[in-house]
Amino acid sequence: MTKEEQKLKLQEQYPSATFDETGQWLVMNITVADWLPTAEAMRAAGFDYMFCLTCVDFKTHLTMVYHMESTTERTPLVVKVQLDRNKPEIETVSHIWRTAEFHEREVYELFGVNFLNHPDLRLLILPDGWEGKNPLRKDFEDPVNMIKL
Amino acid sequence: MPGLPLPLGEGTRVRFMYHQVEIVKEPVQTEPNVFDDMVINVGPQHPATHGVLHLVITLNGETIKKVEPHLGYIHRSIEKMCESLSFRQFIYVTSKMDYLSSHINNHGCCLCVEQGLQIEVPQKAQVIRVLMDELTRIASHVLWWGAMAMDVGALTPFFLSFREREMINDIMEESCGTRLTMNYMVPGGVMADVHPNFVRRVNEFISHFKSKIDEYDELVTNNVIFQNRTKGVGVLSKEDAISFGVTGPSARGSGVSCDIRKLYPYEIYQQLNFEEVIETAGDSFARYVVRLKELRQSMHIIEQLINNIPEGDFQAKTKAVLKLPKGEFYSRVETARGEFGVYIVSEGGTTPYRIKFRSPGFSNLSVLDHIARGAKIGDLVAMMGTLDLVIPDIDR
Numbered sequence: 001m002t003k004e005e006q007k008l009k010l011q012e013q014y015p016s017a018t019f020d021e022t023g024q025w026l027v028m029n030i031t032v033a034d035w036l037p038t039a040e041a042m043r044a045a046g047f048d049y050m051f052c053l054t055c056v057d058f059k060t061h062l063t064m065v066y067h068m069e070s071t072t073e074r075t076p077l078v079v080k081v082q083l084d085r086n087k088p089e090i091e092t093v094s095h096i097w098r099t100a101e102f103h104e105r106e107v108y109e110l111f112g113v114n115f116l117n118h119p120d121l122r123l124l125i126l127p128d129g130w131e132g133k134n135p136l137r138k139d140f141e142d143p144v145n146m147i148k149l
Numbered sequence: 150m151p152g153l154p155l156p157l158g159e160g161t162r163v164r165f166m167y168h169q170v171e172i173v174k175e176p177v178q179t180e181p182n183v184f185d186d187m188v189i190n191v192g193p194q195h196p197a198t199h200g201v202l203h204l205v206i207t208l209n210g211e212t213i214k215k216v217e218p219h220l221g222y223i224h225r226s227i228e229k230m231c232e233s234l235s236f237r238q239f240i241y242v243t244s245k246m247d248y249l250s251s252h253i254n255n256h257g258c259c260l261c262v263e264q265g266l267q268i269e270v271p272q273k274a275q276v277i278r279v280l281m282d283e284l285t286r287i288a289s290h291v292l293w294w295g296a297m298a299m300d301v302g303a304l305t306p307f308f309l310s311f312r313e314r315e316m317i318n319d320i321m322e323e324s325c326g327t328r329l330t331m332n333y334m335v336p337g338g339v340m341a342d343v344h345p346n347f348v349r350r351v352n353e354f355i356s357h358f359k360s361k362i363d364e365y366d367e368l369v370t371n372n373v374i375f376q377n378r379t380k381g382v383g384v385l386s387k388e389d390a391i392s393f394g395v396t397g398p399s400a401r402g403s404g405v406s407c408d409i410r411k412l413y414p415y416e417i418y419q420q421l422n423f424e425e426v427i428e429t430a431g432d433s434f435a436r437y438v439v440r441l442k443e444l445r446q447s448m449h450i451i452e453q454l455i456n457n458i459p460e461g462d463f464q465a466k467t468k469a470v471l472k473l474p475k476g477e478f479y480s481r482v483e484t485a486r487g488e489f490g491v492y493i494v495s496e497g498g499t500t501p502y503r504i505k506f507r508s509p510g511f512s513n514l515s516v517l518d519h520i521a522r523g524a525k526i527g528d529l530v531a532m533m534g535t536l537d538l539v540i541p542d543i544d545r
Contacts (some may be wrong), residue, residue, distance in 0.1 A: 014198035023477055024264070049391050052479070052490050053395040063490070067479065071391055071405065074412055078477075099394030102515040125544060136229055136503075 001075045009133040010077075012140075014038060015046075025067075027078045035081050036091040043096045046070040047077065050093075053103035055111045057138045062088050062111060083113065092118040152190055186214065191529075193222050194463030198460050198533070199296060200540030202514075211525050215519040224544040231504045236262050236471040237336065239501065244330035245544035246508060249289040250484040252281045255334040260415055261480035262336040265473035272339030273461040275416045276454050281321075281333060283447040285356070288317040289485035290440050290447075297534040301378045303343040306369055313361060316354045320347065334472060351455050353446055362444060370441060379433040383520040383521070383532030386431060393519065394512035397487025398443060399536050402436035404429040409483040423450050436535040474510065486510055486537055510542035 001009075003026045007019050010028060017034070020027040030038055052067035062083040069076040083090060092115040094101035104115045105124040112134040115121055123130055133140045191204040197203065201222035207215040227246060231239040240258045244251035249510040256278055263270060270278075295310030318328040323344040325331040333340050371374050387393065390403040400407050408425040410418045428435035473495040480491050487509030494503040513536050520532055 001386045024479060046376065048388075049394065051394060051396075051481075051488060052492060052505065052507045054492065056494055056503045067492075068491075071407075097394070098389070098392040098519070099512050099515060102511060106511075124219075135226060140229075 001073060005074055025076045025078050027080060029080045031084060032081055032090055035085055039093045050097040050099055053100055055107045055113055059138050061085050064090060088113040089116060091116050094118060110134055198220040202540050208526060213521045213524050213526055216521045218514055220544050223541050227545045228504055231501055233500060235499050236473060241332045241346050244332050245541060246545055247486060247539050248329055249292060249483055249539055250285050251330045252285040253484040254484055254489060256282060257480050257489050257491045259334045259336050259483040261478050261493050264480055266471060267479045268337050268467060270338055271465055272459045274463050276458050277339050277343055278334060279416050280451060280454055283450045284317050286485045287444055288314050290444050293440060293537050294365060297303045300530045300534040301375060313358055320350050337467040342463045348455055355451060376434060379437060379531050380435045382528045384432045385516060385520050393516040395516050396509050398439040399436050399513050401426060402428050402439045409481050409488055413481055421450055421453055433531050433535040470499055474545045484509060487513060505544055508542045508545060510538050513539055514543050
């Protein structure tokens with residue numbers, strides 16, 4: 001399936017989404033409120049493999065980036081959800097794609113995104129009792145353990 | 150016999166173990182029973198975890214109720230570090246993630262930068278890259294084979310596997326200058342031409358390894374004790390493997406076709422003749438068999454290429470300072486452990502704005518709790534062994 005066909009198909013199903021075709025794969029932008037119903041519908045439509053889940057800090061807002069594909073058709077799709085930087089909250093998808101459980105815990109501690117209804121939202125990599133800012137945010141400064149050159 | 154008191158008295162087992170009840174902070178799905186549950190720590194320093202991985206295991210008798218991995222003992226924040234390194238420099242840091250397939254990590258990063266800059270890699274560089282990738286894969290699988298046999302109690306294979314691994318390390322040392330974290334790939338090709346001895350020594354290695362790989366089967370694969378330890382242990386279904394994002398030989402043991410070399414061919418893999426090894430049993434033994442068959446496939450790939458390295462440049466001409474255009478780039482490669490992804494967000498500068506490494510070990514580890522529940526504690530190392538975890542790859 002080409003990017004055009006994929007776009008036309010998805011446009012019918014999710015009329016509120018906006019698309020971006022400039023990159024390597026088709027990018028679908030949706031709102032936070034739409035995310036959970038969209039994710040459920042996409043899993044039902046065959047997108048069974050989420051191969052990357054991450055977050056990007058754009059200083060004004062956070063963007064959740066989900067890379068997924070179907071293991072039968074192999075046409076990757078990128079879904080982006082923009083979050084409020086001061087109070088980032090999004091529904092978990094760990095019950096839809098089980099791999100999201102660990103990846104969401106990672107994003108939770110490194111970016112401070114709160115995943116609603118996550119079964120086990122605890123620190124994964126950072127030491128217990130970690131307080132302060134989230135390390136992968138752009139305004140994080142650590143004078144003791146320098147990670148910048 | 151009812152009525153007989155337990156040696157320590159009821160409940161004392163848990164109460165006297167320091168702090169261990171506190172480590173399991175919130176119960177995940179099963180209610181903990183402080184009188185019957187036993188919580189033990191495996192690691193952070195434990196021979197079976199092959200690194201600093203900490204597992205908190207809740208047991209009911211000998212049966213595993215829950216496995217909780219605690220990560221971060223070797224977390225170096227590589228993703229944050231890369232944000233202040235240039236597009237040439239950050240590749241060297243990635244060797245330190247999955248140190249057993251460092252060539253392939255470098256390869257993935259180079260592909261991502263080349264995709265952004267649209268650099269055409271010379272034919273010779275592509276062949277050298279694939280040769281190095283496959284040699285790395287053999288070295289990694291061979292080390293895994295020895296370590297796996299050692300986990301389940303056979304010590305000899307570990308020494309045999311290092312005999313072959315040393316030969317590959319020597320080849321790497323000659324051409325790349327180092328034995329473990331090679332840093333040989335650069336955007337546009339490879340750093341230097343291969344050593345004049347390279348072709349001869351690889352040929353020697355292949356003929357040596359061909360006679361030895363059957364010995365592997367005789368020693369371990371056909372061993373009844375080994376088969377009893379691994380067959381039917383840690384069964385992972387195809388659906389779960391996909392849902393948990395398990396990739397590489399671990400997923401191919403469950404019948405998932407997930408070889409990036411076949412699905413999204415990069416470099417010259419499309420022109421090569423090799424098979425994607427798939428087993429359907431889904432247990433530890435199937436994952437073991439996949440890796441041993443992959444060794445033969447990797448040898449087959451090397452044989453096709455080693456005497457046909459084309460003439461020409463080993464590196465494309467690139468600018469001294471690389472600037473990726475504004476946008477997002479993603480590249481996928483198949484490491485010895487599974488799918489390795491590099492996601493670069495560029496704002497048009499000389500350093501990446503954000504970089505994410507999708508490491509195969511991280512997803513493969515997440516399935517451990519799922520397959521270990523309900524199994525016996527003695528089988529845990531047989532499951533962990535065949536998932537082939539490399540801890541720096543998980544923590545990054």
